[in-house]
Amino acid sequence: MKHRSPSEHPHGQRARAPAKSPSSPPLLQQQQHAMEDNAPSNPRELTQNPLKKIWMPCKNGLPEKHISQRKVCMTNCPTLIVTVGLPARGKTYISKKLTRYLNWIGVPTREFNVGQYRRELLKIYKSFEFFRPDNEEGLRIRRQCASAALNDVRQYLTSGGQVAVFDATNTTRERRDTILQFADQNGFKVFFVESVCEDPDVIQENIVQVKLGSPDYTNCNSDEAVEDFMKRIKCYENSYETLDEVLDRDLSYIKIIDVGQRYLVNRVLDHIQSRIVYYLMNIHITPRSIYLCRHGESELNVKGCIGGDSGLTLRGKEFAKKLSQFIQTQHISDLKIWTSQMKRTIQTAEALHVPYEQWKVLNEIDAGVCEELMYEEIQENYPLEFALRDQDKYRYRYPKGESYEDLVQRLEPVIMELERQENVLVVCHQAVMRCLLAYFLDKTAEELPYLKCPLHTVLKLTPVAYGCKVESIHLNVEAVDTHREKPENVNIHRTTADALQTIPAHF
Amino acid sequence: MGCNGRSRRGSSVPQFCNSPTMLVMVGLPARGKTYISKKLTRYLNWIGVPTKVFNVGQYRRQAVTTYKNFEFFKPDNEEAMKIRKACASAALKDVATYFSKEHGQVAVFDATNTTRERRAIILSFAKERGYKVFFVESICEDPEIIAENIKQVKFGSPDYADRDYDEAMEDFIQRIDCYRASYMSIDDEKDRNLSYIKIFDVGSRYLVNRVQDHIQSRIVYYLMNIHVTPRSIYLSRHGESELNLLGRIGGDSGLSPRGQKYANALATFIKNQNINDLKVWTSHMKRTIQTAQTLAVPYEQWKALNEIDAGVCEEMTYEEIQEHFTEEFALRDQDKYRYRYPKGESYEDLVHRLEPVIMELERQENVLVVCHQAVMRCLLAYFLDKPGGELPYLRCPLHTVLKLTPVAYGCKVESFYLNIEAVNTHRDRPGNVDVSRDPQEALQTVPDHV
Numbered sequence A: 001m002k003h004r005s006p007s008e009h010p011h012g013q014r015a016r017a018p019a020k021s022p023s024s025p026p027l028l029q030q031q032q033h034a035m036e037d038n039a040p041s042n043p044r045e046l047t048q049n050p051l052k053k054i055w056m057p058c059k060n061g062l063p064e065k066h067i068s069q070r071k072v073c074m075t076n077c078p079t080l081i082v083t084v085g086l087p088a089r090g091k092t093y094i095s096k097k098l099t100r101y102l103n104w105i106g107v108p109t110r111e112f113n114v115g116q117y118r119r120e121l122l123k124i125y126k127s128f129e130f131f132r133p134d135n136e137e138g139l140r141i142r143r144q145c146a147s148a149a150l151n152d153v154r155q156y157l158t159s160g161g162q163v164a165v166f167d168a169t170n171t172t173r174e175r176r177d178t179i180l181q182f183a184d185q186n187g188f189k190v191f192f193v194e195s196v197c198e199d200p201d202v203i204q205e206n207i208v209q210v211k212l213g214s215p216d217y218t219n220c221n222s223d224e225a226v227e228d229f230m231k232r233i234k235c236y237e238n239s240y241e242t243l244d245e246v247l248d249r250d251l252s253y254i255k256i257i258d259v260g261q262r263y264l265v266n267r268v269l270d271h272i273q274s275r276i277v278y279y280l281m282n283i284h285i286t287p288r289s290i291y292l293c294r295h296g297e298s299e300l301n302v303k304g305c306i307g308g309d310s311g312l313t314l315r316g317k318e319f320a321k322k323l324s325q326f327i328q329t330q331h332i333s334d335l336k337i338w339t340s341q342m343k344r345t346i347q348t349a350e351a352l353h354v355p356y357e358q359w360k361v362l363n364e365i366d367a368g369v370c371e372e373l374m375y376e377e378i379q380e381n382y383p384l385e386f387a388l389r390d391q392d393k394y395r396y397r398y399p400k401g402e403s404y405e406d407l408v409q410r411l412e413p414v415i416m417e418l419e420r421q422e423n424v425l426v427v428c429h430q431a432v433m434r435c436l437l438a439y440f441l442d443k444t445a446e447e448l449p450y451l452k453c454p455l456h457t458v459l460k461l462t463p464v465a466y467g468c469k470v471e472s473i474h475l476n477v478e479a480v481d482t483h484r485e486k487p488e489n490v491n492i493h494r495t496t497a498d499a500l501q502t503i504p505a506h507f
Numbered sequence B: 001m002g003c004n005g006r007s008r009r010g011s012s013v014p015q016f017c018n019s020p021t022m023l024v025m026v027g028l029p030a031r032g033k034t035y036i037s038k039k040l041t042r043y044l045n046w047i048g049v050p051t052k053v054f055n056v057g058q059y060r061r062q063a064v065t066t067y068k069n070f071e072f073f074k075p076d077n078e079e080a081m082k083i084r085k086a087c088a089s090a091a092l093k094d095v096a097t098y099f100s101k102e103h104g105q106v107a108v109f110d111a112t113n114t115t116r117e118r119r120a121i122i123l124s125f126a127k128e129r130g131y132k133v134f135f136v137e138s139i140c141e142d143p144e145i146i147a148e149n150i151k152q153v154k155f156g157s158p159d160y161a162d163r164d165y166d167e168a169m170e171d172f173i174q175r176i177d178c179y180r181a182s183y184m185s186i187d188d189e190k191d192r193n194l195s196y197i198k199i200f201d202v203g204s205r206y207l208v209n210r211v212q213d214h215i216q217s218r219i220v221y222y223l224m225n226i227h228v229t230p231r232s233i234y235l236s237r238h239g240e241s242e243l244n245l246l247g248r249i250g251g252d253s254g255l256s257p258r259g260q261k262y263a264n265a266l267a268t269f270i271k272n273q274n275i276n277d278l279k280v281w282t283s284h285m286k287r288t289i290q291t292a293q294t295l296a297v298p299y300e301q302w303k304a305l306n307e308i309d310a311g312v313c314e315e316m317t318y319e320e321i322q323e324h325f326t327e328e329f330a331l332r333d334q335d336k337y338r339y340r341y342p343k344g345e346s347y348e349d350l351v352h353r354l355e356p357v358i359m360e361l362e363r364q365e366n367v368l369v370v371c372h373q374a375v376m377r378c379l380l381a382y383f384l385d386k387p388g389g390e391l392p393y394l395r396c397p398l399h400t401v402l403k404l405t406p407v408a409y410g411c412k413v414e415s416f417y418l419n420i421e422a423v424n425t426h427r428d429r430p431g432n433v434d435v436s437r438d439p440q441e442a443l444q445t446v447p448d449h450v
Helices: A027-037 A091-104 A114-122 A136-157 A173-186 A200-211 A222-237 A271-280 A299-303 A314-330 A343-350 A375-381 A383-391 A404-420 A430-441 B033-046 B056-063 B078-101 B116-129 B143-154 B165-180 B214-223 B257-273 B286-293 B318-324 B326-334 B347-363 B373-384
Strands: A046-048 A055-059 A079-084 A109-113 A163-167 A189-196 A253-257 A262-266 A290-294 A336-339 A424-428 A457-464 A467-474 B021-026 B051-055 B106-110 B132-139 B196-200 B205-209 B233-237 B279-282 B367-371 B400-407 B410-417
Touching: A046 B286, A055 B286, A079 A091, A079 A173, A079 A271, A091 A109, A091 A163, A091 A189, A091 A200, A091 A271, A091 A404, A091 A430, A109 A114, A109 A136, A114 A136, A114 A163, A136 A163, A136 A173, A173 A189, A189 A271, A200 A222, A253 A271, A262 A271, A271 A404, A271 B347, A290 A430, A314 A343, A336 A343, A343 A424, A375 A383, A404 A424, A404 A430, A404 B214, A424 A430, A430 A457, A430 A467, B021 B033, B021 B116, B021 B214, B033 B051, B033 B106, B033 B132, B033 B143, B033 B214, B033 B347, B033 B373, B051 B056, B051 B078, B056 B078, B056 B106, B078 B106, B078 B116, B116 B132, B132 B214, B143 B165, B196 B214, B205 B214, B214 B347, B233 B257, B233 B373, B257 B286, B279 B286, B286 B367, B318 B326, B347 B367, B347 B373, B367 B373, B373 B400, B373 B410
Parallel strands: A079 A163, A079 A189, A109 A163, A189 A253, A290 A424, A336 A424, B021 B106, B021 B132, B051 B106, B132 B196, B233 B367, B279 B367
Antiparallel strands: A046 A055, A253 A262, A262 B205, A290 A457, A457 A467, B196 B205, B233 B400, B400 B410
16 A cells, blocks of 8 residues: 555653754755755656556666665554454454455455364364363364464465454463464564453344354254353353453553444554554444445446546436435435535436435546547557556556556545445445445455446445345446456557457447 | 535535534643644644634633632632633533534533533533534643643743743642542543543543544544654655746656755755654655655655646646636636636645545654645645635745644744745735636736746
């Protein structure tokens, strides 16, 4: 991610004595001297990376690896997020969601679920007895699994990973100390995420949503499973040492109490931890649905032109009407509607006859010099650019325009607000919808620019268990296809025919 | 959580507003309540949420024109109690006026509010009128921090204008003691239905309870990112560019020879400042990167720091804009903050684009930001609390470094012109902004160029 910079200093410490007072030298004199003395030192040549349009120093026309060219990162050292909490407190839910969010914003993250390691080792789960605190064999195996997981964490964080989420109960101080030592030895920062909840309804709902479907309980009926799981929780309760305000005052952590009613945040050290805290404080588990759709078919769509700010065609207006009917039949409680600031999404929303909010950041990707061109024209006028885009559609930035990567950056506040909200309909654009969809469905950067988001189709996303259910509703109004697949030949020397191989039909 | 009703057309983000919100400060004297109140107000106004501080101490100073000593604050001083209660009421009344008549959205009620009784009064006041309430409590027992607070802001207070250092310190400590006996912190049990954040030891720890909506979430995020560690922020534009020389706006040109000289001078200046662990940020545009390159230290590129997008007017001179887009040119002069270039951006858009930069600047310590004219105006407006009307006309000349150092409740600004000549790129608002004006009137304030 290009835009964030790390903070290296522990945050929140008491105000310390000011750094050595910066001197204000007799500047004028010195400057005159310097100017007369030498010609300006030769400026290093800059070259612009052809794909991402990033300026960087070069030598003999080739980009130079310079200290200022190091990959922009959000943290200096890797971060280990450690969940803490009794079973059925949402640790895995939080782990997966956080991992999905961090990967989407460009921070390589992976979760390591110790329960999974246990299932691989043990093959068959018999009953809660495995978790009894006096079950020596069980304890041995569990310790082994935790170690194996930590080993994989180390492997991941030293080979490109930036954040590892260590998902386990970690309910004893002893276990947490082991992890802290491990992190210390390897130079990882540690951030604890503890989930504390005693609401029986919430716990029951958790168990129903995610435990009954677990491999541990495939051969049990619901009642048996619930009963066994409750006993499993009991096994942990006696030895549970929550993060303590006094004893653990030097640790960095967030304690989430009662599914987000209250938070205790201690010693946030850097930027990534600050973002994680902000994210965790904005998510909720109230059932709701998010509806994503594009504007109705536009004038430029039928011409096969990209971008621009045209209005709806007749078919597009028909879609808007059908959308209105569809929304009404859904009987959605308190639906919020968001559009971009482009004519075609606003026209679409207007047909719904309900209030809507305009977001400039929902505007379609800026195609820069290629705005309003057809693919054929792009190939004719910018064949190199066209090929580069096919080579890496996620990172490719249009000249004087944007990339999908830029788009994700700009959409982050939308995602944050979508997390806060409940029922929302987002009327947006193809590239924008692909980015939002990739967030909800955990798609990689490679897949994202090729996700299918056809016109006149509504996607209804409903969070369920650890993921998202998707229902696709085509509203039965014809429209052009605007989806262009990656052609086989992405070489910059390819023929025009090869380049235009996958262009959808248009007028 | 969104507005019911049309959003403000033309603004970049939805105006997340329903009911007005009262931010109620809680804490003993010298715990940073006014510091937080002013800073938060500045931030919220900058991002477009009309916010105002109501400092009860100010009301008291108007009611009791001369402050004698801490005895005024003694809990058994009935006469004073009456006055203080009246001041709080007057402030609340003004809050109501601010919301109902002045389109305010957030009111920061800055007082100690250390008793449950006082807070209950505020809560029922708010409930009657449909205002949301969010408490911000600052808790700190570190004697060094408190002493530093007193030094930084209390000695300058009108209350102590005629006192010497030791007298003032002595009096203020006794003043704090007057509140201590009756201080009831927000109770995590009894007050569990209230919305609040408790800040412990200047940000070491936070307790956040029942965040209700978007604005409260943003406030919490902001409060959790600010710090009081002394540091300086250096703002500078890129060195003079080729397009600058030609009087053309926007584009992505390289430095002129004088611009390169500036980059060298900047490197020398920075070195002489002896800054501890300086971070350097640039935009993605060639001219800022070329400038930073010369510093020979690592720098970070932020796309969000790119110059304002002038859309169809990119790389034009003002004369050309006047010729080809006469009406646009006039509209811009009529409301330079909100005006959006066709297929481009407005200053208002720029502010929203820059919000993550501001947030990260708050987290960081010593930073040098090498950016552009419009961008620098936006950042400067945030630090110096300039409103939308003034922002687009702030002076940010080439080849000048502004050093901002937080001090007391504001920001000290030092301006360093590095003595390398450059064109002037500042265009003042002309006398006639009417669409039907003559070309000369439109071009009256255009700076010279090649």
